Amino acid sequence: MTMTRSGRQLNTTEHMKKLLTLSNNLLVNCGWGRQKAAPLPIRWGEGKFLGNRIDSNLSKADAPSSFPSLHPMGRGLGRGALCTRFMAPMRAPFAWRLPMNLKVGRRSCAASLKITRLTRRRSNAALPMKWFMGSMREILFRRSLSLALLLAPAILAQLPPGNDKGVAMGHLHLRVSDLDAHKKLWIDALGAKVVKLGRLEACQFPGVQVLLTKGAPTGGTDGCVVDHLGFKVKSLDEAKSKLTAAGGKFLTENPKTRQMFIEFPDGIKIEFTENKEQTDPVVHDHIHFAVQEIDEQRAWYAKMFGALPGTSGPFKAADVPGVNLRWKPAEAKLPGTKGRGVDHIGFEIANLEAFCKKLEADGVKFDRPYSAFPQMGLSIAFLTDPWGVYIELTEGLVKMK
Numbered sequence: 001m002t003m004t005r006s007g008r009q010l011n012t013t014e015h016m017k018k019l020l021t022l023s024n025n026l027l028v029n030c031g032w033g034r035q036k037a038a039p040l041p042i043r044w045g046e047g048k049f050l051g052n053r054i055d056s057n058l059s060k061a062d063a064p065s066s067f068p069s070l071h072p073m074g075r076g077l078g079r080g081a082l083c084t085r086f087m088a089p090m091r092a093p094f095a096w097r098l099p100m101n102l103k104v105g106r107r108s109c110a111a112s113l114k115i116t117r118l119t120r121r122r123s124n125a126a127l128p129m130k131w132f133m134g135s136m137r138e139i140l141f142r143r144s145l146s147l148a149l150l151l152a153p154a155i156l157a158q159l160p161p162g163n164d165k166g167v168a169m170g171h172l173h174l175r176v177s178d179l180d181a182h183k184k185l186w187i188d189a190l191g192a193k194v195v196k197l198g199r200l201e202a203c204q205f206p207g208v209q210v211l212l213t214k215g216a217p218t219g220g221t222d223g224c225v226v227d228h229l230g231f232k233v234k235s236l237d238e239a240k241s242k243l244t245a246a247g248g249k250f251l252t253e254n255p256k257t258r259q260m261f262i263e264f265p266d267g268i269k270i271e272f273t274e275n276k277e278q279t280d281p282v283v284h285d286h287i288h289f290a291v292q293e294i295d296e297q298r299a300w301y302a303k304m305f306g307a308l309p310g311t312s313g314p315f316k317a318a319d320v321p322g323v324n325l326r327w328k329p330a331e332a333k334l335p336g337t338k339g340r341g342v343d344h345i346g347f348e349i350a351n352l353e354a355f356c357k358k359l360e361a362d363g364v365k366f367d368r369p370y371s372a373f374p375q376m377g378l379s380i381a382f383l384t385d386p387w388g389v390y391i392e393l394t395e396g397l398v399k400m401k
Contacts, residue, residue, distance in 0.1 A: 159348055159398045160207060160321040165306035166350030169284065169322025170394050171202065171209040172229060174268060175217045175343040181247055181265045182212050189246040190231075190239070190282050195400040198376040202400055205231070207284035207322040209397060217341045220267020225334045225388045226342050228261070228269040230286035230324075236260060236274035239282070243272075268341040286312070286324040287345060290334055291387050294327040300385060301325060304359060305347060320347070336388025344382070344390035352379045352395035359383070 162168040176182045183203070186192045192203035192210065202209035221228050233239040236258050243262050244250050251269070253260040258274035273285060291297050298318050301307040307318035307325055315326045337344055349355045356370040367390075368382035378396035385391060 159209070162348070162350050163306045163308075163321055166355065167305045167320055168348045169208055169320055170346035170348035170397050171211050171392070172287075172342065173211045173213065173344050173346060173392065174266075174341060175213050175215045175339065176266050176268075176341065177214070177216055178265055179212055179214050184246045185243060185248055185264055186210055186212075189242040189248070192282075197378065197397065197400040198373075200376075200378075200397075200400070202397075204400065205282055205284050206280050209400060213343070217266050217343075218339045219335070220263075220341045221269045222267060223334060224337060224340055224342070225289060225291060225330075226337050226345070227288045227290040227328060228271050229342065230271040230273065230284075230288060230326075232273050232275045232278060232283050232285045234274070234276060234278055234281050236272060239272050264341075266341040284322060286317075286326050288315075288326045288328060289387070289389070290328050290330040292330050292333060293387070294329060297385070297387050298325070298327060304362065304364065334388070336384065336390060338384070338388075338390040344392050346392040346394055346397070348397055349393050349395050352381065352393055356381050356393065 159170060160168045174182065186203040187194060190205070192205055195202050195204045195209065200211070202211045204210075240250065240253075240260060240262075247265070249263040251261040251263055260272050261269055262272060263269050271286075271288070275283075289297065294316055298307070298309055298316060301318055301320075302309055305320055307320045309316075309318045311317055312324055312326050315328060317324050317326045319325070353370050353372075356366065360366070364383055366381055366383050368380070370379065370381045372379045376396065377399055378394065380395075381393045383391050383393070
């Protein structure tokens with residue numbers, strides 16, 4: 001919902017709803033909250049919270065009739081804050097003020113809640129045990145909200161926000177002869193989360209979704225324009241142990257740079273690089289092309305998809321949110337990706353229909369023009385770059401859960 005006054009707005013997003021719902025679930029486990037009740041309206045006091053500032057001049061009529069809260073009893077507690085009041089069991093009421101510093105994006109959510117105990121009203125039959133229980137609930141309450149904030153990114157889709165052109169890494173689509181063998185590697189060994197959108201199923205990692213289609217690939221990555229895929233792992237030794245135990249073929253390792261290559265079934269070569277600083281066990285890193293015209297292909301990705309040219313070690317590279325595109329020289333023109341183990345790569349696009357029209361105006365010819373599937377909330381288009389990389393453009397894969 002949105003309220004406006006003098007051009008100012010308060011937007012209630014699905015991200016905040018998810019965050020607050022998660023917080024309430026944690027509070028229920030601690031003896032707080034309600035398990036089946038709908039969120040109650042907030043009664044506003046003098047201060048009104050408007051995004052990142054306070055307007056104390058708004059009247060009660062300006063306030064929204066409801067707000068996704070942690071089931072407050074609904075009292076504003078003074079000027080300068082959005083205030084809620086939680087009623088503890090045993091009738092030991094506490095009042096809390098939650099100043100919010102909130103930043104909500106289309107694919108990300110970050111929030112900071114500072115909890116301050118304001119008042120503790122004395123009950124007519126107050127007993128020391130009641131206040132002891134209240135203190136324990138205060139500790140649990142604070143820890144619950146802290147945990148909710150830490151877990152908030154996990155409840156949101158893990159594809160990154162797009163660049164200035166609205167482009168971000170979306171997915172890698174593999175054509176494989178044995179689905180179970182690949183799932184054992186991607187899910188059991190690497191810990192991918194299985195997400196779905198309609199009939200589509202994907203293995204999700206931070207920064208990318210890996211889709212698997214059963215079929216007979218015409219070849220692997222060796223001798224192809226996409227030479228290999230790349231991921232970063234928190235522990236190289238642990239990844240090596242799990243992948244080889246799950247059927248991955250160990251190829252080479254560089255102990256100095258903490259990198260290794262593992263070959264998945266169907267000849268799909270993947271590079272793993274250790275990064276002990278990352279918080280997730282596995283994150284997407286790069287796609288490595290092998291072409292003769294490196295500068296030309298890099299310039300094409302910069303023009304069409306807004307990739308930012310740079311370098312990665314000894315390699316020329318370009319960055320799109322969620323992926324580093326890298327290049328190595330090839331002695332001859334190599335076969336394209338369509339029909340091979342890495343059949344195509346995918347970019348998630350904001351406003352795909354308008355984006356496709358812009359590409360057509362720039363001379364791009366589509367293998368499959370823009371198509372929308374409203375029942376799934378998904379739109380797609382296919383094209384092949386001048387060097388044979390088959391590319392799918394999507395809008396809606398971010399909804400996979």
